[in-house]
Amino acid sequence: MSASLFCWPASLPLMTAPIQLSAGGSLYERIGPEALAALVTRFYTLVAQDPDLSPIFPADLTPTAQKQLAFLTGFLGGPPLYHQNFGPPRLRARHVPHAITPTRGRAWLACMENALQDTPQIGEAEARELHAALARVAAHMVNTPDDDGTPDGKVGQLLSID
Numbered sequence: 001m002s003a004s005l006f007c008w009p010a011s012l013p014l015m016t017a018p019i020q021l022s023a024g025g026s027l028y029e030r031i032g033p034e035a036l037a038a039l040v041t042r043f044y045t046l047v048a049q050d051p052d053l054s055p056i057f058p059a060d061l062t063p064t065a066q067k068q069l070a071f072l073t074g075f076l077g078g079p080p081l082y083h084q085n086f087g088p089p090r091l092r093a094r095h096v097p098h099a100i101t102p103t104r105g106r107a108w109l110a111c112m113e114n115a116l117q118d119t120p121q122i123g124e125a126e127a128r129e130l131h132a133a134l135a136r137v138a139a140h141m142v143n144t145p146d147d148d149g150t151p152d153g154k155v156g157q158l159l160s161i162d
Ligand code: HEM
Pocket: 053, 056, 057, 058, 063, 064, 067, 068, 071, 086, 091, 094, 095, 098, 100, 104, 105, 106, 108, 109, 134, 137, 138, 139, 141, 142
């Protein structure tokens, strides 16, 4: 992995790495709807407090959290709630109006890591898999260099979010 790739930490997976699938059903089934909802609530509580993220999010994060929960439900193998309610996610296009810098990408993932740690209903294996999958999507959302000129770089293709 190239260290120059928009300063994405070398420990995070690239888009081209296959997502690990485990036995025992979809991640959605293994995590369950209640734990997923708790995770999303905690995540946006942290986003609202994050100095890098809060300026680009609306003050009322309730609709954002509802959309995220709908998206993650389908993304992890549950009912396709986002598609049903809001149409094709086309996530990268929906993020284009927002300046998603590498710094904000890392901040987003840090909030997710902390939210996962604060959601003990989600087991360690599931938390690890979820984080790996989200790290790939987050890398794909980066669309703006940092102020210091660090380029966003080319992040490749991700088929499952459209
Ligand atoms: C990389 C860092 C990211 C940043 C800084 C970021 C930021 C944002 C912002 C500012 C919005 C608009 C909120 C609103 O107006 O309601 C948004 C919407 C959304 N984001 Fe992200 N996002 C990131 C990564 C992700 C990832 C990894 C996912 C999916 C796993 C995701 C899923 C969504 C969804 C589903 C929406 C709602 C889209 C809609 O308007 O229908 N975002 N995000």
